Amino acid sequence: MATDIKDVTHAVDAAAVMGLLRGRPRLLALGEPTHGEDALLDVRNELFRQLVEQEGYRTITIESDCLRGLLVDDYVTTGAGTLDEVMEEGFSHGWGASAANRDLVRWMRAFNDGRPAADRLRFAGFDGPLEITGAESPREALTALHGYLSSRVETDLLDVTCTVETLDRLLGPDDRWTHPAAMMDPSRSVGQSADATELRLLADDLVALLDGQRPHLIATSSRDDWDRARLYGRTATGLLRYHYWMADTSPSRMTRLVSLRDRMMADNLLAVAGVDADAAAAGAVGSAAPVDRAPVLVHAHNGHLQRNKSTMRMGGLPVEWWSAGAIVSAQLGEEYAFLATALGTIRHQGVDTPRQDTVEGLLYAGPEKCSVVDARDLAATLGHSLPAPRVSPWFGYAPLDPVHLADIEGVVFVKDV
Structure with missing residues (x-):
C-alpha cells in the first residue's frame, strides 16, 4: 500500500498540479482544512507564484470581503494607498494580520511594478461582506451602485x-x-422590516436598470468600472436577501444563511473568471463575457470549495448546504478544478499524529513534508477499502472525508503545521 501511494505522490509545484488536471480550468481552487495557519498560506503563495511565472495565471481570489478586496486590487495594480493601509482595511475575517497575506500583497505589487495593465496581477475577495456573527449594512454597495448609474x-x-x-x-x-445579537436572535434583525422590504425592491430595480442599460454602460465605462458596478449590484441584493433570512424564525433559517453566503461566493467566483452567472446557469458557458482575468487561483476553506455537500454543526444542530465550489462546478464542469489540503499535525491545537487507518495517516507515513497526491488515483488504489474518517479533537480543523476523494483532483498534504 505504501508503495502504491508513493506512486501517486509528487512535490507541490505548478508542473505537478497541472499534471493532475484534465484541462486548463478557468478556476483552480485550493482549499484549506483550517484557518489562521500561515504555513498553509505560504504553500498557497509559492504555488501562485509558480502558476504566475510558468502557467500565465494573473488572478488570485480568496475568502475575504469582496468590497474590501477592491482596495487590495487597487494597491497591487496601481500602488494606490500604502501596504499598511491595505492590510488594515482591505481584508475581512482578520486576514490582514497574516504575515503570509502581507507577503502575497507585497510580492504582487512588486511583480506589477512597471508592467503594462494587461499583464498585471489582480486580486479579489469573493466572500460577501459577512462574518460568522453577522452581516454588514448594504449601504456601501447600494450607494456605490446608485453613484455609478447616476x-x-x-x-x-x-x-x-x-x-x-x-x-x-x-x-x-x-x-x-x-x-x-441578530445572528442568534432573529427578533433583533432589521431584515424583514418595511424599510428593508422596500430596499430589496429598489435594489432589484437598480440592478434591472444596470442590466437594461448594458450596451450604453459598457460603451461609456472602463471594463473595471462595469465589473465593479455588477459587483455592487450582486452584493446589495445578496446582503438584503441575507438580512431577510436573519430575521426568519423557521427551522431552516441557518441552512438558508450558509447557503446564501456560498451562493454569493459562487456568483463572485464566476464574475472573477469572466463568466456571466445567468448564462452559465442556463448552460450557455460559451456566451461568457470576455475572459481577461482567468485562469484564477481560488483560496478558501475546503468546505466552501468541495463538490460534495458541506456539513457543520451550529447551535448543536447539523447544517448541510451546497458550497460555492459545488455550485460553480455544476455550472462550469471541467473548467473548475479543486485541490483539497489535508494536514498531519497541528500540535499547538492538540491535533497530533493521525491514526494509520486514515487518509492523513497513510500520507503521514511518507517522508515528504509537503506533497500533492492524485486524489482519483489514490481512490482507485484504495478501492473499496476506504480508510476510516479522521476525527479531530479540535473544532477548528476539518479532516478530509475519504468518500470525497473521487471528486477531488488532488490532495495537498502538509505533514506538520
Whole structure:
C-alpha cells in the first residue's frame, strides 16, 4: 500500500498540479482544512507564484470581503494607498494580520511594478461582506451602485427608481443592520422590516436598470468600472436577501444563511473568471463575457470549495448546504478544478499524529513534508477499502472525508503545521 501511494505522490509545484488536471480550468481552487495557519498560506503563495511565472495565471481570489478586496486590487495594480493601509482595511475575517497575506500583497505589487495593465496581477475577495456573527449594512454597495448609474444614465430613469435621499432614509443608521445579537436572535434583525422590504425592491430595480442599460454602460465605462458596478449590484441584493433570512424564525433559517453566503461566493467566483452567472446557469458557458482575468487561483476553506455537500454543526444542530465550489462546478464542469489540503499535525491545537487507518495517516507515513497526491488515483488504489474518517479533537480543523476523494483532483498534504 505504501508503495502504491508513493506512486501517486509528487512535490507541490505548478508542473505537478497541472499534471493532475484534465484541462486548463478557468478556476483552480485550493482549499484549506483550517484557518489562521500561515504555513498553509505560504504553500498557497509559492504555488501562485509558480502558476504566475510558468502557467500565465494573473488572478488570485480568496475568502475575504469582496468590497474590501477592491482596495487590495487597487494597491497591487496601481500602488494606490500604502501596504499598511491595505492590510488594515482591505481584508475581512482578520486576514490582514497574516504575515503570509502581507507577503502575497507585497510580492504582487512588486511583480506589477512597471508592467503594462494587461499583464498585471489582480486580486479579489469573493466572500460577501459577512462574518460568522453577522452581516454588514448594504449601504456601501447600494450607494456605490446608485453613484455609478447616476453619472451615466438619464436622470429621469434613475429618479423613477430611487434617489440618494430615499436610500439614506430607508437604510437608517448602519448599526441597526449590524447588531451583534441578530445572528442568534432573529427578533433583533432589521431584515424583514418595511424599510428593508422596500430596499430589496429598489435594489432589484437598480440592478434591472444596470442590466437594461448594458450596451450604453459598457460603451461609456472602463471594463473595471462595469465589473465593479455588477459587483455592487450582486452584493446589495445578496446582503438584503441575507438580512431577510436573519430575521426568519423557521427551522431552516441557518441552512438558508450558509447557503446564501456560498451562493454569493459562487456568483463572485464566476464574475472573477469572466463568466456571466445567468448564462452559465442556463448552460450557455460559451456566451461568457470576455475572459481577461482567468485562469484564477481560488483560496478558501475546503468546505466552501468541495463538490460534495458541506456539513457543520451550529447551535448543536447539523447544517448541510451546497458550497460555492459545488455550485460553480455544476455550472462550469471541467473548467473548475479543486485541490483539497489535508494536514498531519497541528500540535499547538492538540491535533497530533493521525491514526494509520486514515487518509492523513497513510500520507503521514511518507517522508515528504509537503506533497500533492492524485486524489482519483489514490481512490482507485484504495478501492473499496476506504480508510476510516479522521476525527479531530479540535473544532477548528476539518479532516478530509475519504468518500470525497473521487471528486477531488488532488490532495495537498502538509505533514506538520
